[in-house]
Amino acid sequence: MFTSKELATIMVGLNFVKSQVDEGLVEDAKGVDVKIKNVLPDELKEFMVSLEGRTIVDPYLKFGGEKKKGGNWYLISSAIAQEKRMQFKYTTKSGETGIRKIDPYILVFYEDHWNVIGRSHLRGESRNFILESIEEVKILEENYTLKDEIDVERLIYGSETTSEMIILDIEKKELARLEANIPAKIIKKEPLNSEIIKVSFKFDNLAFINEWLLQFGRKVKIVAPEKLIEKRKLLLKDMLNQ
Known part of the structure; x- marks a missing residue:
């Protein structure tokens, strides 16, 4: 069973996810919240309930931003974990829509949105894709092989x-x-x-x-x-x- 300190740590993490713009992440965090409460002894459950409304992470995102659908984060993270290629429909900032196929490497949160970074088969190099602009995610039955260990900093900051x-x-x-x-x-x-x-x-x-x-x-x-x-x-x- 969790200690009260461990539970407080979990609450910070859940409240961060609940503040997200991505509607799917928010709903999944609420589901985790309910399951944890169902197995806690009364003392810790009371502790958790007292904290959840008083531990606010990123209030401007939580209260100010409209929640958006898009970019099934779980399918993307599953593709990353299995090192499988994925395909999705993507809408660029200029409004152009097309099908993209990538080797997904990492998920990154920056300020107010999530991104997946991976090797684009269209461009032949690493590209960044905003999750809320992604639709119709499919994990393909194609594994990709990494020649070297992923350089996370290089992927995030670019060449x-x-x-x-x-x-x-x-x-x-x-x-x-x-x-x-x-x-x-x-x-x-x-x-x-x-x-x-x-x-x-x-x-x-x-x-x-x-x-x-x-x-x-x-x-x-x-x-x-x-x-x-x-x-x-x-x-x-x-x-x-x-």
Whole structure:
């Protein structure tokens, strides 16, 4: 039987899953919740009930976001565990829909959505697919073989060959927030003074990182590359003209 500390840990995990945008994950977490309560002694059940409404994980997702269907997470995780190829219908951000076949490697949660990363048979290289844009998931009777152990960091952060070095000056008090959320691996941190840290990382989508950095306002300054600085100027000018 669980100790109260173990049960509290489970509650944090279940509340995280219940806060998700994916409707299937939320419903599955509720099912696990019910089964655990059914086998707990009265004392621990009372402890669990008292915690579930008072341990809130990511309230803006839990209360603010509409739950969405898509991307059967269980079938995808099963394909990953069995190292089997899978096929699904995918809708891109531009609205184009087509059938995709992939070798699924990892499931990744980022900010407000889940992704599956795997080798796309259409592109012949690793690609990222957002679960809520996936429909009609099928596990195929085709196993794939990994030549090497999966490099999770490389899959998440992408290939450095297509990336550019980004250099920022950021206020020291904002560094932890940047490190916790930045969609890249920080290569170097260098204090400039007691208030400012110089941060370097590589990224392959300047338009995305330009908009992403806006959340830090004046607390971050783009030092390089020059074309990212120009993108920042154009973006701010466009925003002012709206």
